[in-house]
Amino acid sequence: MEFRSAEELCRIGSLKWTGIKPADGSDVLGAWVAEMDFGTAPCVEKVxxxxxxxxxxxxxxxxxxxxxxxxxxxxxxxxxxxxxxxxxxxxxxxxxxxxxxxxxxxxxxxxxxxxxxxxxxxxxxxxxxxxxxxxxxxxxxxxxxxxxxxxxxxxxxxxxxxxxxxxxxxxxxxxxxxxxxxxxxxxxxxxxxxxxxxxxxxxxxxxxxxxxxxxxxxxxxxxxxxxxxxxxxxxxxxxxxxxxxxxxxxxxxxxxxxxxxxxxxxxxxxxxxxxxxxxxxxxxxxGDEWQREIFEVIEGNIRTVTEALAPTEIDFRPPQATYLTWWGFEAYPQFGDSPASVLLERAHIAVNAGITLGADYSKWARMNLACPPKVAEEMLSRVLDVL
Missing domain, CATH: 3.40.640.10 (Type I PLP-dependent aspartate aminotransferase-like (Major domain))
Incomplete structure (x- = not known):
């Protein structure tokens, strides 16, 4: 499977990559809304x-x-x-x-x-x-x-x-x-x-x-x-x-x-x-064959994140299904009461604010890992830089 770069994905302009911007209006890594960066199955596209x-x-x-x-x-x-x-x-x-x-x-x-x-x-x-x-x-x-x-x-x-x-x-x-x-x-x-x-x-x-x-x-x-x-x-x-x-x-x-x-x-x-x-x-x-291909990518991204976060106190559990993941930042005061805002302004990553998924989750964020491996690695690097 061939992957687009972050620059290409920004240029294409999907909601995931353009719907949330930091105060300076610069490009972000899109990791919020439930879209994948892989297009769709060739057979679906053909039909x-x-x-x-x-x-x-x-x-x-x-x-x-x-x-x-x-x-x-x-x-x-x-x-x-x-x-x-x-x-x-x-x-x-x-x-x-x-x-x-x-x-x-x-x-x-x-x-x-x-x-x-x-x-x-x-x-x-x-x-x-x-x-x-x-x-x-x-x-x-x-x-x-x-x-x-x-x-x-x-x-x-x-x-x-x-x-x-x-x-x-x-x-x-x-x-x-x-x-x-x-x-x-x-x-x-x-x-x-x-x-x-x-x-x-x-x-x-x-x-x-x-x-x-x-x-x-x-x-x-x-x-x-x-x-x-x-x-x-x-x-x-x-x-x-x-x-x-x-x-x-x-x-x-x-x-x-x-x-x-x-x-x-x-x-x-x-x-x-x-x-x-x-x-x-x-x-x-x-559509099964195409899904098997994207599952390999998504599961690879999940493994990368799981291994990298293991030494940290970010609360992360590898999902059993879907590419949406749930990150807890309660142990890190630098993320304050809105990790999503900190990640947007300091790391230029667009994620879902935890408070929108429940009143008890202001110090959490939802992140989308249906992305090219290099994008997942860059996103992870930026999160760790904030730590």
Whole structure:
């Protein structure tokens, strides 16, 4: 695989490389938003270019959604062993509109929403915008837990006792990179079922599980899981086509699916990206080889960072999935209450501020390692220089 230099990536001008600038306006190393610096799979590119050449640039053809559903189910079977009925798959323009529809039309009106933190930033901002307060549940952290993080089930229970109607689950977990175990999910299910709540399971990072690990979807665990769960996934993160938004909503439970179809589906924006959906079908069907190549790069970057940070007191756990990583700077006063600001101004690295992922994480930052190895090495060098 050939890599572009940091200078080339700045010139190309993706959001990741141009969306955040220091006060002096100079170029930065882009390491924040969930984009990869590798383009997309050649087979995906070929299908999308062919569609453009054919003029397939309008609204979604009637045959497109069924083909997306078939490809999604086939991918879930091939990659994860889930025998998913294509009839359980619906299409959406993106994951977040599906979450918005669920909160607006399926969750008890006005009930709080539980968000285990650290969390993907919109999970903390969308519910309040729709009239639902957020109960942040900081997760348990330390060497005693697999991957350094686990759900605080007592905290989640307290939120459910307080009347929460929804738990937002992110699996694989952005930003800590955990793949939840079946034991963790079963413990969560028992609580959610006891308190008659719902689960929104964001599984958009599941195509990015690393190291050959197993991944089990929450709703796949059994009827008692599926009966209260809306699952959302997409190929947009795994094959780097987020600018062509399309997603899939998986609802194996017939009763919940009927509620979704009668209320939510018609409330979603009317179309996904036609080009993006065609790309997703191809990604799910023939995109494995390219992913194996990028996994080698991402895993190599993770090893480089893990080894370099081992002698330091930066809190870093190598992710089990995804290229997003979570760095704790609590031991270093020079990073203050906003490591992201320090890294931007002193190291010219653009990262996500930890405070946006949870109130308890002001001294943390989220960094993206889906980049050329030389960029990862330069980013690491700049962080260590600040130390």
């Amino acid at each position: 999308m270019v062919s569609a453009i050449q054919d003029g397939l640039l309008g609204y979604n053809p009637t045959w497109l959604a069924p083909e997306v559903s078939e490809a999604t189910a086939a991918f879930q079977k091939k990659r994860f062993g889930w025998d998913l009925d294509p009839k359980a798959v619906r299409v959406a323009p993106a994951v977040l509109p599906a979450l918005e529809a669920m909160i607006q039309y399926l969750v008890r009106p006005g009930s709080p929403v539980i968000v285990p933190t650290p969390a993907y930033m919109p999970f903390l901002t969308i519910p309040p915008a729709l009239g639902h307060s957020v109960i942040e549940v900081p997760s348990l952290h330390g060497d005693a837990y697999p991957g350094g993080w686990t759900l605080d089930l007592d905290g989640i229970k307290a939120g459910l006792e307080a009347g929460a109607g929804l738990v937002i689950l992110c699996n694989p977990w952005n930003p800590v990179g955990r793949v939840l175990t079946e034991a963790e999910m079963r413990a969560l299910q028992e609580l959610v079922s006891r308190y008659d709540a719902l689960v929104f399971s964001d599984e958009i990072h599941s195509p990015l599980v690393l190291g050959g690990r197993d991944f089990v979807s929450y709703a796949r665990m059994g009827a008692e899981f599926a009966s209260h769960t809306i699952t959302a996934t997409a190929a947009t993160k795994g094959w780097n086509i987020a600018g062509l938004p399309n997603a899939q909503v998986i609802i194996p439970d017939e009763g919940l699916r009927e509620r979704w179809d009668s209320i939510c589906q018609e409330k979603l924006p009317h179309s996904m990206s036609t080009i993006g959906a065609l790309g997703s079908i191809e990604a799910y069907t023939n």
